Amino acid sequence: MNTTHRTPARAAVHAHTLSELYAAPEILRVVNVWDAVSARVVSELPGTRAIATAGHGIAASHGYPDGERIPLDLMLAALERIVDVSPHPVSADLDGGYDDAGETVRRAVGIGISGANIEDRLRPLDESVEVMTAAVRAAEAEGVRLALNARTDAFVLGGDRGVDANVADAIERGRAYLDAGATCVFVPGVLDAEVTGRLVEGIGERRVSVIGLPGALSAAEYEALGVARISYGPMPQNVALTALKRLAQDLQQDGVIPEGTEKLNDM
Known part of the structure; x- marks a missing residue:
């Protein structure tokens, strides 16, 4: 594997690129990956400009449930392998920061991570701001x-508590996180056009990040509303596992491997 990818210098360059992609008029579409081979397959697609990991997906691939149940060392090892196989900026899902967002980010930057998701988990606002501030400052101390x-x-x-309360809370928190140094504010949920428009108006154009879930808008529709980024969380892994399940069921019934199957697992 290419260990030259595991440097803060590389992370610094890619962090700048990632920030520019968030600010660009075109929405950044990132397909979440969970291991080296999924990262390589997505990285090789012509339309890929950045890679995002799914914490849930990485945990599941190692036999752990979501929510920081996977040991941090194991999570970082998986991220390291993803960085090694991708030439693109890698934004890592770091859950809630593993009780020390600053130290977690310092270690992630050290292996070449250039962006991160960190959850507020609806902690009190002042505590959440401290978590985001610690993450930003730890990276800055490494030159990123x-x-x-x-x-x-x-x-x-x-x-x-109702949509209006959720929108107001997301806007208040989002503004505070931007003030703390965040580049973008991720508001997961199935967001319709009206709610998305209110969030963009309150947080800022090209400052809101969303997730593409069943029932959500398309990437193009979110782009028209001023959204910066769309990712897909654990859904790409769920789609892949659904395909595996259906194949296994077919093979158990004397099926055959489908014609046109590509060989994508050469590392």
């Missing part, structure tokens, strides 16, 4: 202006 895609769980964990 981290492209932090600060995640607010205003919709995911908002319960039954």
Whole structure:
């Protein structure tokens, strides 16, 4: 593997590139990966400009549930292999920061990570700002202006408090995270055009990041609303595993490998 990828210098260059991609008029489409081979396959596509990892997907591929249940060392080892096989900027899902967002980011930058998602988990706002600030400052200490895609769980964990309350909370938190040095604000949830427009108006054009889930808008529709980035979380892995499950069922019924199957696992 190419260990020259594992440097803060490379991360610094790619962090600048990633920030420019967020600010560009065209929405950044990132297909989430979970291991070296999925990263390589996506990296080789002509339309790929950046790679994003899915923390849930990496954890699942090692037999762990989501939510920082996978040991940090194992998560970082998986990220290292992804960085090694991709020539593109890599934005890593670092969950909630593993109790020390600064140290986690310092180690991630050291292996070439140029961007990160960190969840606020609806902690009190002042605590959440401290987490985001620690992440940004730790990267800066390594010479990297981290492209932090600060995640607010205003919709995911908002319960039954209502859409208006979720929007207001996401905007307040998003603005605070941008003030703390975040590049973009990730608001996961199935967001319709009206809600998305309010979030963009409140947080800023090309400052909002969304997730493409069943029932969500298309990337082009989000782009027209001023969204910076769309990612897909664990869904690409779910699609791949669904295909594997259906193939296995077919093979158990005396099926055959489909014609046209590509050999994509040469590393």
